[in-house]
Amino acid sequence: MSDNHYQPPRVWTWNQQDGGVWSKTNRPIAGATHEAMLPVGKHPLQLYSMGTPNGQKVTIMLEELLAAGESGAEYDAHLIRIGEGDQFSSGFVAVNPNSKIPALLDRSVKPALRVFESGAILLYLAEKFGRFLPQDLAGRTEALNWLFWLQGSAPYLGGGFGHFYQYAPVKIEYAIDRFTMEAKRQLDLLNRQLADHPFIAGDDYSIADIAIWPWYGNVVLGNVYGAAEFLDAASYQHVMRWARAIADRPAVRRGRIVNRTSGDPGTFLAERHDAADIDKVING
Secondary structure, eight states: OOOOOOOOOSSOOOOTTOSGGGGGGOOSSOSOSBOOOOOOOSSSEEEEEOSSHHHHHHHHHHHHHHHTTOGGGOEEEEEOOGGGTGGGBHHHHHHOTTOOSOEEEETTSSSOEEEESHHHHHHHHHHHHTOSSOSSHHHHHHHHHHHHHHHHHHHIIIIIIIIIIIIOSSOOHHHHHHHHHHHHHHHHHHHHHHHSOSBTTBSSOOHHHHHHIIIIIHHHTTOSTTOTTTTTGGGOHHHHHHHHHHHTSHHHHHHTTBTOOOSSTTSOBSOBSSHHHHHHHHHO
């Protein structure tokens, strides 16, 4: 175990210079830090986000809805640069008082509805359009079981494993071991579930898959944290099969590039205001 003589102070104080590459995204108080209005585009749905796994959940869902013929799912995706504190603007806080991406404003209803928290957005859109959520009680319940599992589990993968393995300014053996153990337990759970089902919640593609793939699919495919080998991702053969199948869906390929600002050519699009914006990126 790493040599660490740190002892917590009697009263914790915020060290604003500490915390590594994502230190500016968090603070111990809520509310807005500055006045700034959010941009508003022409489509019914206004998304304010960044292409993190949580952001990808919503853009993938919207692209899946459009692919299914739901024209009412047309959207503008505005970039929120969380590293620069855009999420602490007065405009963003009005849409999401928790100051986390993604946040959605549905202007197709009067008054406009705000929807925040990625899982809530997926459920809202699934119910609004009647897609990607089974209608029967058993199927709906199973899909929601896994949606809420993801919402509770992803912080261990991202804020826990991903942070300490990839982003923390100091490598702490105990923290990496602790969260690697949990990440592998979660992958084993998914592997067992997918051994008997083509999709997470059963025979049909649902918001459970759309929620889980940007986290666990991206991890095993080596798209985030650079940890696929470290986690022995290839050993989770059913998760790998599922992750590759989801990655090959055209709507997933489209949605996962939205609100991203870096990567290989054809893999990122800072903002999306029309389908043609994605077409230009994908087709060069």
